[in-house]
Amino acid sequence: MLSSRFLRPAAARVSATRFMSSHTFDISGCFETHNFETAPAESVEATKDELVSMFELMYTMRRMEITCDNEYKARTIRGFCHLYDGQEAVATGIENALTHDDSWITSYRCHCVALCRGGSVSKVVGELFGVADGYSGAKGGSMHMYNKEHNFYGGAGIVGAQVPVGSGLAFANKYNQKPGEPMNVAIACYGDGAANQGQIWEAANMSALWKLPMIFCIENNHYGMGTSMERHSSINDYYKMGNAIPGLRIDGMNVLAVKEGMRFAKEYCGAGNGPMYIEMMTYRYHGHSMSDPGTTYRNREEIDFTRSTRDPLEFIKKCLMDAEFMTKEEITATEKRIRKEVQAEVLEAKKSSPPGLDQLTTDIYAKDLTPGNQAYPDFIRMPDFANSKTFNN
């Protein structure tokens, strides 16, 4: 199963690499800082295992999104479908830099993030098909994948709404900080189109005042739905949007730069220095969603140019070959294998059945409404008023 590979936090992986070969990659020029005295490193060392696992994760993401496209066009998936291909390096880099104790909340473009956090291709695609084994039990769909065990707080349909929630998660992490240890961070990913939402400014203000370990991560794919960033935002340096809050701009197509930048951010925020703005310069090949062909507001030449010069998969393949970790034939063989695995998982998802009618009434109320046994504190008014503590008091 593809999912087990990604459960091991990055830290454990690094310590086992003492005997593996590693290679230093130059990532200068991938960062721009704002209000920082320090900066992320200019070169990063990566082992073969790390690079191979990143490559496999990114290729799996790519194949999964392509499969979603094909299935949507064959009408087996309906409704909303926002695809992430082209932006795989962002999710992979963040996943490799943070641990599963760090909270992650993102926008509706969440298939690949769900894959990283406790998901598998069959669960994610199954959710889109609407089968009981889907990621959210077929109750969420494309935009509402959620996994509390792995600290993945979804998939959110409302533009920008995930950011104040992310600040709340950062507050919870600070509240639950174990003394003497750095705080777990919270990261909220949103797009350049969402960056001007008023609620984000408010969340940023409170995060700065309370010095929350919050990372505001803008995935800048240059288009807010169909409007280019020059036309939808008067400020195009999104990493400077925090004003006094320090910011970092990272080349989002370079997975090693993303990982190093996120490591730097986690260190900064986890130490209690307050929030941070991160802008990932990335690109999406598909349109905004499957209803959008993606070519009415941008040239095909631009998309082809990005595919040929800045593709994140091509970059990591080049890294693997330059470091002589894998040969071209091995890479092609890996790609073939992953294709087959993804196909097999999709077929498995297709064979599953939708949830039964008994699932209709679950996941609505808290499981146990007995006063005192409730999952919620006593002062919360329960949906069934008669069982609320205040009434019984």
Next chain:
Amino acid sequence: MNTALRLRFSVYAQRGLTRDLIARRSIHSSFLVAKDYPAHTLLPMPALSPTMESGTIAEWGLQEGDSFSAGSVFCSVETDKATMDFESQDDGFLAKILREGSGAVDIPVGAPIAVVVEEEEDIGAFSDYVLEAEVPVTAAPEAGESKAPDTSSSTPAPVGREVSTEHVLLPSARFLAESKGLDATGLPGSGKGGRVTKGDVLAAIASGTFMPPLAKESAAPVQAASAMQPAAATPGAPFTDLEIPPVDTMGTFEDVANNNMRKVIARRLTESKREVPHFYTSMEVELDDVLKLRKQLVADHDVKVSVNDVIIRCCSLALRDVPEVNGTYDPKTDAIKLQNSIDISIAVATPAGLITPIVPNTDKLGLSEITDKVRDLAGRAREGKLAPEEYQGGTFCVSNLGMFGIDEFSAVINPPQAAILAVGGGSRRVVPTPYIDGAEEQAKPSIKTIMTARLSADRRVVDEATASLFMSAFKHYISKPELLLL
């Protein structure tokens, strides 16, 4: 849908498969490996919009044997909404195109349109590839030759029959029996002279009386005279279409497929002509003052204004004066809705068809503004670059065929508008001057440029008197262009 497709779906219908299941059969996955062919994928017609049911392949962007990568365009697909490109997400090679040209019209979503392979060397294996279900159903009916069942039938004729076996079946009984593929000539008939009626055949079927299957005649070539027969079908198969004999046409013809725009125009204007009671009022107007004004504007002020723009302005002012013509009839409520704004559509002939872009709030625009707007809209209409709100709507329409040399014509109203003004070209004519009683010398007849304007109006909204008022207002403005200042 072409015949092959209809047969294919009838085959599927017999197997009880729904459309959804057809799509779910993973036509695009490489697990459907047909025997003898290397691993390949059948590319299905994609659903490029949520409401798309079928699409027409306008043009293939690749040829057989070409390689493609993520982002390259397979073909452009014309749907009910727009023409969109079908992009590939993957790399591969196009081995065989299954639908092109005339076979690429109205392909339902999910039907295979091409074969793609991953390895270049596999391309050659598909040169003769034919999609399995497209092989015509072999139970194709043979053309029956004669009306009567063959006389060598072994069933003896019942007693009491006064007619020969040839004529014993009444037409409705024969039809019914042949559609079931049965020979009903052996039945005892309750009709006149022992003829077998339809009731007899129905009763026999209900009671299970044995009727031998209809013998197929040897397939002699169908002659035009006897060919209008229900064809003999295999027993149990559903009734098949009439065999149309090959007709010797004089000369050749060419089928011109209508593009979407023309189809929509055809449908809407047929509906208009059928539903809307048209009536026509013509008026001849003198154009001399308008032409003089035009010359003056060009000479003194270097402003180019065409006669059509003046006509549009005159129409807008006339609509202001006679607002009853600027309305719509709502058949659901049987009410006339008078529109608040005056938006005049102009008929523009484009290579793709006739389109009517709208000049919004025409009465509030000056003459040069109308000129600019019309020029912009007409130019963009010819290039096909109009936004939908620029050609959908409008309260009145003006159609001018003067530049094509037409003197006068009647136009079809564009629903839901209430009227359309059809304007011909100006022709120079001799016009008699009024006779003045008692004058020494009668004034000589003058030569004037006369143009005919005909208003087609919807009789439910506009009556003849109102139409006449409108036309006289129009004539009033166009004969005296100084009134356009008001």
